[in-house]
Amino acid sequence: MTMRLDYLSIFPAYFDVLDISLLGKAAVNGLVEVHAHDLRDWTHDRHRTVDDTPCGGGAGMVMKPDPWGEAFDEIIGTEPDSSVHVIFPSPSGAPFTQSAAQELSSAVRIVFCCGRYEGIDHRVIDYARSMWTVHEVSLGDYVLNGGEVAALAITEAVVRLVPGFMGNPESLAEESFSAGQDGLLEYPLFTRPVSWRGLDVPEVLMSGHHGRIAKWRRDESVRLTCERRPDLTDSDFGVPH
Numbered sequence: 269m270t271m272r273l274d275y276l277s278i279f280p281a282y283f284d285v286l287d288i289s290l291l292g293k294a295a296v297n298g299l300v301e302v303h304a305h306d307l308r309d310w311t312h313d314r315h316r317t318v319d320d321t322p323c324g325g326g327a328g329m330v331m332k333p334d335p336w337g338e339a340f341d342e343i344i345g346t347e348p349d350s351s352v353h354v355i356f357p358s359p360s361g362a363p364f365t366q367s368a369a370q371e372l373s374s375a376v377r378i379v380f381c382c383g384r385y386e387g388i389d390h391r392v393i394d395y396a397r398s399m400w401t402v403h404e405v406s407l408g409d410y411v412l413n414g415g416e417v418a419a420l421a422i423t424e425a426v427v428r429l430v431p432g433f434m435g436n437p438e439s440l441a442e443e444s445f446s447a448g449q450d451g452l453l454e455y456p457l458f459t460r461p462v463s464w465r466g467l468d469v470p471e472v473l474m475s476g477h478h479g480r481i482a483k484w485r486r487d488e489s490v491r492l493t494c495e496r497r498p499d500l501t502d503s504d505f506g507v508p509h
């Protein structure tokens with residue numbers, strides 16, 4: 269089943285990058301289908317206006333609802349369909365998580381609505397909620413200038429989980445935040461040369477003793493998680509005292 273991805277933005281060129289790397293290969297293999305759209309194509313004035321001053325006053329400009337509605341009609345349609353997932357990146361959205369990426373990886377259709385200025389007229393989101401499955405999500409607790417970078421990050425997190433996308437699906441199981449890692453951060457990685465600029469690969473990893481290697485890796489994951497992400501340690505991971 270091909271996953272169709274649509275991107276609505278006043279900077280559609282942001283999504284040209286999706287033609288390269290693994291994502292480009294996935295498109296070639298028919299796993300995903302990518303369509304980027306210029307929101308200004310649904311304006312009707314000479315200046316192709318997409319914004320206006322905020323009702324109630326305040327700084328900056330707000331994105332007008334009209335172009336979004338007309339773009340929705342043409343790109344998605346005018347009939348409700350809960351199988352269509354519409355994503356609004358927003359600093360006030362719910363944190364985007366690996367489990368959200370996992371859920372979205374089985375979607376047949378995802379439409380990214382990339383706002384700019386101060387944001388999008390809220391009625392656009394309300395209308396979308398009445399028609400499709402809407403996700404207002406945030407990439408993290410910092411401010412970007414628009415939703416495009418978030419849409420790209422979410423795309424990569426989702427598409428890499430689509431069955432058939434990754435050459436070796438087993439590699440997904442050992443990653444940070446994946447279910448198989450018990451919510452722990454990934455352990456440190458090493459490869460050859462064994463000694464580099466006076467720095468050596470931990471001896472245990474060269475021992476060939478799989479049990480000891482597994483214990484070292486688990487201990488390192490617990491140590492790193494306790495140090496860097498105490499918020500993920502909802503229980504005592506048997507932290508070595």
Ligand SMILES: CN1CCCC[C@@H]1Cn1ccc2ccc(-c3n[nH]c(N)c3C#N)cc21
Nearest residue numbers: 357358383384407408411412413414415418
């Ligand atoms: C700067 N400007 C005035 C303050 C409010 C935001 C606005 C810019 N802006 C407009 C649309 C839009 C969408 C997402 C984000 C965003 N920022 N940080 C995240 N984690 C984001 C996500 N995901 C920012 C956006």
